[in-house]
Each structure stands twice: as structure tokens, then as C-alpha cells.
Amino acid sequence: MHHPVFLLNGPNLNLLGKREPHLYGTTTLDQVKARCQFVAESAKLDLFFAQSNFEGELINWVHEAREKKAAVIVNPAGLSFYSVPLLDALKTIAEPVIEVHITNIHRRDPLYQKSIISYGATGVICGLGPFGYEAALLAVADHYKSHKTA
Numbered sequence: 840m841h842h843p844v845f846l847l848n849g850p851n852l853n854l855l856g857k858r859e860p861h862l863y864g865t866t867t868l869d870q871v872k873a874r875c876q877f878v879a880e881s882a883k884l885d886l887f888f889a890q891s892n893f894e895g896e897l898i899n900w901v902h903e904a905r906e907k908k909a910a911v912i913v914n915p916a917g918l919s920f921y922s923v924p925l926l927d928a929l930k931t932i933a934e935p936v937i938e939v940h941i942t943n944i945h946r947r948d949p950l951y952q953k954s955i956i957s958y959g960a961t962g963v964i965c966g967l968g969p970f971g972y973e974a975a976l977l978a979v980a981d982h983y984k985s986h987k988t989a
Contacts, residue, residue, distance in 0.1 A: 841883050841884060841885040842883070842884055842885065842909075842910065842979070842980075842983050843884075843885045843887065843904070843907050843908070843909035843910070844879065844884045844885065844886050844887070844909055844910045844911070844912060844976065844979055845887045845889070845900055845901070845903070845904040845907075845909050845910070845911045845912070846875060846886060846887065846888045846889070846911075846912040846913075846972065846975075846976070847889055847890075847891075847897055847900055847901070847911065847912070847913045847914070848868065848888075848889065848890035848891075848913075848914050848916070849890075849891070849892075849894075849897060849913070849914060849915040849916035849917065849918045849919075850891075850892045850893075850894075850916050850917050850918060851892065851916055851917065852868055852890050852914060852916050853868060853890050853892065855867055855868040855871065855941075856868070856870070862941075862942055863941050863942065864941070864968055864969065866968070866969045868890060870969070871969050871972055872888045874969070874972070874973060875888060875972050875973060875976060876888070878973045878976045878977065879976055882976060882977065882979075882980035883980070884976060884979065884980055884983075886976075887900075887904075887909070894918055894922055894924060894925060897913075897915075897918070897925060898924055898925055898928045901913075901925070901928040901929055901931075901932065902928060902931075904932060904934075905928075905931050905932055905933075908933065908934060909932075909934060910932075910934040910935045910936070910937070910979045910982070911929065911932050911934070911935075911936045911937070912936075912937045912939055912972065912975040912976065912979065913925075913929065913936070913937070913938055913939065913956065913960075914938075914939045914940060914941070914972075915938065915954070915956045918956070919938075919940070919944070919951075919954035919955070919956050920950065920951065920953065920954060920955065921955065922955070922956065923955065925956060926955055926956055926958060926959045927959075929956065929959035929960070930958075930959045932959075935961040935962070935978070935979050935982050936959060936960045936961050937960060937961060937962050937963070937964060937975040937978055937979065938954065938956050938957055938960040938962070938963045938964070938965075939963075939964050939965070939971045939972055939975050940954070940963075940964070940965035940966070940971065941965075941966075941967075941968055941969060941971060942965065942966060943965050943966030944965050944966075945965070945966075946966070962975075962978060964978075
């Protein structure tokens with residue numbers, strides 16, 4: 840059985856590879872998606888990969904993930920620092936929730952250092968660049984392997 844995983848990307852991540860490449864690199868979100876699909880297939884995960892610039896759409900996807908008993912990997916982007924509604928939605932997820940940041944937010948300006956979304960996360964991966972998404976998928980796969988869920 841393939842376990843469902845929702846990999847959600849927040850505002851402005853559609854500009855990945857174009858916006859501030861000195862911080863985020865030149866890898867595009869489509870390239871991230873392709874790499875994640877490969878990892879997910881190898882790990883027997885059923886991947887739903889999406890990006891939105893709208894907080895409500897991300898929250899709706901989290902609600903859908905909850906209904907499907909899916910793990911959630913989320914790069915909340917700018918919503919990391921103030922979105923109580925997204926945090927509240929993530930807290931309803933029983934499966935693993937992995938927060939991903941491309942940069943090491945702890946080395947950034949104070950505005951970007953404190954993610955409130957982390958309060959709803961099982962784990963946080965930051966500073967590994969686009970590989971952080973793949974690491975999150977591997978962490979979810981490892982969770983299911985070690986917990987032997989049907």
C-alpha cells in the first residue's frame with residue numbers, strides 16, 4: 840500500500856529559481872516536484888504536490904490531507920511567521936507533519952527566524968536547500984516503515 844503524502848508550498852514558492860537565487864538557489868519548483876515524485880515512488884508514497892499563494896487554499900489542502908489520513912510536508916514560506924489558521928489546521932493532522940525551509944531560517948534576519956508553524960510540526964528541516972524536501976519524504980517513509988501501518 841502506498842501511504843498518502845501532501846507536499847504543500849506556500850506563497851511565492853512558484854518563483855523558486857527566479858526569486859533571490861542568492862538565498863534560494865536556481866532550482867525551480869517544477870524541478871523540486873520531479874525529484875520529489877521520484878523519491879515518493881521509490882519510497883511507496885502517494886504524493887500530492889501543490890503550491891498556492893493563498894493561505895485558505897493551503898488550509899483546505901491540509902483539511903483534505905486530514906480526511907485522507909495523509910502525512911503533510913509543508914514549506915509555509917512567509918506564512919511561517921504569522922499564520923495561526925495554518926498552524927491550527929496542521930495541528931489536526933494525526934500523521935507526521937514535516938516543516939521544510941530551503942534556507943536555514945535560524946541564520947536569517949530576525950523577521951525570518953521564528954516559525955510559529957513549528958508548533959504543529961513533528962519535525963523541521965531547514966538549510967538543506969531543495970534536498971530538504973527529499974529528506975522530508977524519506978523521513979515520512981521511514982516513519983511508516985518503522986510503524987508498520989496498513
